[in-house]
Amino acid sequence: MNGAEASAEIAGTHSRQAVLVEPGRLELRDYVAPHPGPGELLIQIRCALSCGTDLKMFQRGHPLWKLPIAFGHEFSGVVMEAGEGVTFKAGDEIMAAPTAPCGICFYCQHGQENLCDDAVGRMVLGAYADMLLLPAHVVARNTFIKPADLPFEEAALLEPLSCVVHAQEMARPEKTETVAIIGGGAFSLLHMLVLKAAG
Template structure:
């Protein structure tokens, strides 16, 4: 089979490897669609603290079960499925405290499902048990592949709560997903801030009530003016730039909350004004990865058709063009690309690919009720 392999920084290749065989509790999936993401682009450019380089590349995908290992009862060949690439152990101290997104074993190589830029992928038993789900028939494989980034965004909203107004800095994929979730949560006022006209237009389509074309460092007076001189109740930083982290803490009103969502490179230090944090009780909130509850909520949002995620895909390309796709991403010529192995159909919500039966050890099946975000 064809598999994308990151051999080193900016050294992305395609190689031929055997189709994997499932072990006990494991499932091998035939990829129908894989998505590029900002994390993969960062890894391509500079490596990643939690993702192995060199190693198989890609982690957002959806497909059809090719083979199921011994002991797998919820899925069989032909089932259309969606998943996220990690699952907590449930036994380490963070897991026992309910902080499953901080599990000490989330990124153990043998427990992760990496290599989504391929024709087939093997899902380890912990993921099959907790984070593999039946794909509803009305969802396209493109839409289903958004489960992982959406789970991360849902985690951020659990940390933030549900403010009466929010400003989102950044109109890339993650910023737009935050706008969509805010809309789904019926936040009355959603302001998107970005530098690109195309991104701001997408933000309006995603549900922003207002947009502002500005750089984070120069927008402070304009943001405060939009909110009566004080600033908004909440700000979400979704660019992963240190200067935007600092700006977000200045934009928010006294008593407001700032979700620092966009990750920074290891070793980065960011400075905040002590007066704001102490005398004005501004809360700075971090968010990382997701818990099983976040994944279930993200699954439910997708299954209920609450989010127009397919609009975020800017290009569709065959898997064979993977190296060229990342060169284009590196040059800023694309935002999110759907990659299709040879013979896979592109687009369309009619990619059912098999019956949708309940899946995932503690995940939702058909007809599951919505979880409630704060």
């Protein structure tokens, strides 16, 4: 079955999605996979990861999001259906960051897109699911074709890895310097791998 045929079967049918009902309690719920609107993508999730924000949100909730809420935001997958005006097509293997800056606020206009309030406010949640609808602002700015030789599990690390690469570009460590990595979590391990790749 090709991607277009799979899209016709999956969109509009029942899928599963993990919902954080209250701190410490996830429920696997049925939901109807929506057809994408203009600029949007419906993707089949192939890998969804857990980050520190997910853990903290699971343990105590989050001040920005009201529970119950769809869970998970680091992911990779396959396009099942593309909305009007999108360059991606059914069958494309993609990776994406869960946020995208608005491009028009004070911070965006001053090269500080990481501080854009709109980016966090419109974060894509719900990656612990069979299907996920990617909104147009994320599709336009932060969705990319996955290299064929890159596993979905590694492609799902796009967002945290980009944070690490950005931090090291700002710090500009030299090969003659010694770098201390504090901690042994995912970001620390990614820092170690990027530093090692840089020599």
